[in-house]
Amino acid sequence: MSTITVKNGIDVHQLVETINAISEDPTVGAFTFRAKSSWKGGTHNLGEIAGFSHAGSENQSRTAPFVLEGDEPPVLLGANKGPNAVELLLQGLAFCYAVGLVANAAARGIEITRMDCEIQGDLDVRPFLGLDGPRPGFTRIRAKSWVSSPNATHEQLEELYRYVQDTSPVRDCLVNPVPVETALEVVRSEG
Amino acid sequence: MSTITVKNGIDVHQLVETINAISEDPTVGAFTFRAKSSWKGGTHNLGEIAGFSHAGSENQSRTAPFVLEGDEPPVLLGANKGPNAVELLLQGLAFCYAVGLVANAAARGIEITRMDCEIQGDLDVRPFLGLDGPRPGFTRIRAKSWVSSPNATHEQLEELYRYVQDTSPVRDCLVNPVPVETALEVVRSEG
Numbered sequence: 262m263s264t265i266t267v268k269n270g271i272d273v274h275q276l277v278e279t280i281n282a283i284s285e286d287p288t289v290g291a292f293t294f295r296a297k298s299s300w301k302g303g304t305h306n307l308g309e310i311a312g313f314s315h316a317g318s319e320n321q322s323r324t325a326p327f328v329l330e331g332d333e334p335p336v337l338l339g340a341n342k343g344p345n346a347v348e349l350l351l352q353g354l355a356f357c358y359a360v361g362l363v364a365n366a367a368a369r370g371i372e373i374t375r376m377d378c379e380i381q382g383d384l385d386v387r388p389f390l391g392l393d394g395p396r397p398g399f400t401r402i403r404a405k406s407w408v409s410s411p412n413a414t415h416e417q418l419e420e421l422y423r424y425v426q427d428t429s430p431v432r433d434c435l436v437n438p439v440p441v442e443t444a445l446e447v448v449r450s451e452g
Numbered sequence: 453m454s455t456i457t458v459k460n461g462i463d464v465h466q467l468v469e470t471i472n473a474i475s476e477d478p479t480v481g482a483f484t485f486r487a488k489s490s491w492k493g494g495t496h497n498l499g500e501i502a503g504f505s506h507a508g509s510e511n512q513s514r515t516a517p518f519v520l521e522g523d524e525p526p527v528l529l530g531a532n533k534g535p536n537a538v539e540l541l542l543q544g545l546a547f548c549y550a551v552g553l554v555a556n557a558a559a560r561g562i563e564i565t566r567m568d569c570e571i572q573g574d575l576d577v578r579p580f581l582g583l584d585g586p587r588p589g590f591t592r593i594r595a596k597s598w599v600s601s602p603n604a605t606h607e608q609l610e611e612l613y614r615y616v617q618d619t620s621p622v623r624d625c626l627v628n629p630v631p632v633e634t635a636l637e638v639v640r641s642e643g
Contacts, residue, residue, distance in 0.1 A: 270494030271529055279529070280581050290578040290585060294539045298546035299566035303461030307551045308537040308543045309536040314636055327535045329520070331547035334513045336506055338462055338470070340553065344518045346622050347550035349540045352499045354632075355489035356522035357537035359497045361580070362476045364529065365600045368582075372567045375639060376491035387481040388473050389552070389619050391559075395479060398624030409640035422636045428580050431537050433589030435630045441545075441593045441623055445613045448566060449600035 267295065271367035289316045298331065302353060306331040306341035337386070347399065350435075351380040357431035365425055366410070371417065375409035462558035467612075480507045489522065497522040528577070539592065542571040548622035549597060553567065556616055557600065557601070566600035568611035 266274035281292040293314040298306045311326035312319055331346060332340030344352070366373045382402045387394025408418055426432055432439040457465035472610060474481040484505040489497045502509055502517035524530030546569040557564045573593045578585025586639070599609055618622055 262575060267506050270496070275529060275642050277485070279527075279576070280540055280583065283578055283581060284583060287576075287578065287583075287585065288527070290576045290583070292575045292577060294536070294542060294573050296539055296542035296546050296571050296577060298543070298557070298569045298579045300550050300554060300564070303506060304555070306547050310539045311540075311545060320525060320527060322527065323532055329535075330545055331543070331550075333551065334504070334511060335568050336470075336511060336513065337468060339587050341514055342552065344487075344520075345485070346551065347625075348487055348501045348504075349544035349547065350625060351485060351487035352489070352501060352520055352522070353537040353540035353544070355487050355537075356497050356540065359489050359491050359522075359633075360495045360524065360537065363491060364495065373491070373622045379486065380488075381484055381486050383483060384483050384497040384621060385478075385481045386483060387474055387478065389486060390474060390481070391619070392471065392475060392478075392481070396477065396624050396628065397619050398621045399630050402630055404632060404634040405637065407637045408637070409638075410642065411640070412463045412642055415638050416640050418641055419636060422634075426634050428582070430575060430580055430589045431541060432632055432634075433587050434538070434541060435625055435632050436628060437589070439590050439626045441595060441618050441627050443549075443595040443613075443623075444595065444597070444599045445610060445618055447528075447600075447609050448598050449602070450606045450609055451601065451603055 265390055266369065267364040268367040271364050276364065276368060276424045304337065305332040305342050317385045319336065329359040347382065349386055351382050351402070354402070354404060354431045354435065355380050356405065357429045358425060359430050361425040362406070362408065362421065365421060366451050367414070369421065371410055373408065373410055375407060377407040378404065459558040459561065460554040460564045462555050464558050467555065467559060472524050495524040495528070496533050504641040538575055540572050542593070545593070545595060545622045545626065548620045549595065549616060552620050553597070553599065556612060557604075560612065562601055562604040562612065563576065564599065564601055566598060568598045569595065571595045572590065590615055
C-alpha cells in the first residue's frame with residue numbers, strides 16, 4: 262500500500278502523530294521560545310535566536326543560533342544595518358500566516374502552489390519621542406495574502422484562511438493583550 | 453564652542469531636531485512599515501523587509517532589502533532554516549527595548565555601556581493544531597535587561613527603564629490590542 266504523507270512540503274503523517282501525541286499528553290504542547298539581543302552602539306543591536314524548551318526539556322535541534330541585525334534607518338537615527346523592531350513584528354505575522362495556511366491546507370488535503378503575504382503597519386513615532394500622539398505601537402495593521410490552489414474551491418480557501426487567522430499565534434498576540442513582565446538588572450551604575 | 457552631539461552612538465542633535473520637526477508638523481511622525489513573505493515549501497518562507505513610507509512619501513534610504521529566512525524546528529515540522537514567527541516577535545521586543553533605552557538615555561545625558569536583553573515567551577501549540585487549550589499566542593512573555601551606566605544612579609536607570617516600557621512600540625502592540633485587517637486574494641483555485 263502506498264500512502265502520500267507529504268503535502269505542501271508538510272509531513273502529514275508527522276503532523277497527525279504530533280496532534281495525537283499532544284491529545285494524549287497536553288504537556289507535549291508546551292513551548293518556551295527565546296530571543297536575546299546585545300547592544301552594539303546607537304540603534305544597532307545584534308539578535309540571537311537559539312534554543313527553546315519543549316515539554317520542559319531543552320530542544321537540541323539547532324546546532325548554531327540564528328543571528329539577526331537590528332537597526333533603524335537614518336531618519337530614525339540609525340544606519341540601516343538591519344530591519345527595525347516593529348518591522349520584525351510584521352515579518353512574524355507574514356511567516357505565521359504562511360505556515361498556518363500551508364500546514365492546515367495539508368491537513369485538509371488542499372494543495373497550495375503559492376502563498377505570498379504582504380503586511381503593512383501604520384505607526385506614529387510621536388509617543389516614542391515623548392510627544393503627544395496616538396499609542397506608541399501600530400495603530401493599524403493590514404495583511405494581504407495571495408494564494409493559489411489547483412484542487413480547492415474559492416470558498417474552501419476563504420474558509421481555510423479564516424481558520425488560519427483564528428488560530429494564528431502572532432495575530433493572537435496582536436489583536437489580544439499578552440502579559441509582558443519586564444525586569445531590569447543594573448549591572449553597574451554611579452551609585 | 454564645542455558641543456558633544458553624539459551619546460551612546462545616538463546623534464542627540466539630530467534627535468532634538470527630529471523631535472522639533474515633528475512638534476511643528478505632526479505628519480512628519482507618520483510611518484508605514486512593511487514586510488513581505490514568499491512561501492518556499494513546507495514551513496519555510498523567505499521574508500523581505502525593504503522600503504517604508506514616511507510622512508506620506510516612500511523613504512529611499514535602503515538600497516537593498518533585508519532578507520530573512522523563516523522556518524520551524526523539526527519538532528514543529530520544519531528544517532530549522534530560520535527562526536519561527538513567534539521567535540521574531542520576541543526578537544522585536546528585545547530590539548525595541550534596546551533602542552528605546554539607549555536613545556532616551558542619550559536624550560537625558562545618561563551614558564550606557566551595556567544593554568543586553570533576553571526575552572522568553574510561553575506558548576502552547578494546541579490551539580494552533582486545532583486542539584482545546586489556551587490562546588494561540590503567547591500566554592506570558594518575560595523580558596530581562598542587563599544595563600550598565602557610569603554616570604546614572606540605580607534609581608535613574610530604573611526610572612528610565614520604566615519610561616522605555618511605557619513608550620515601547622513593540623510592547624504596546626503586545627500588551628494592548630492592535631486592529632489587524634486581513635485580506636485574501638485567491639490567485640488560482642479549482643472553481
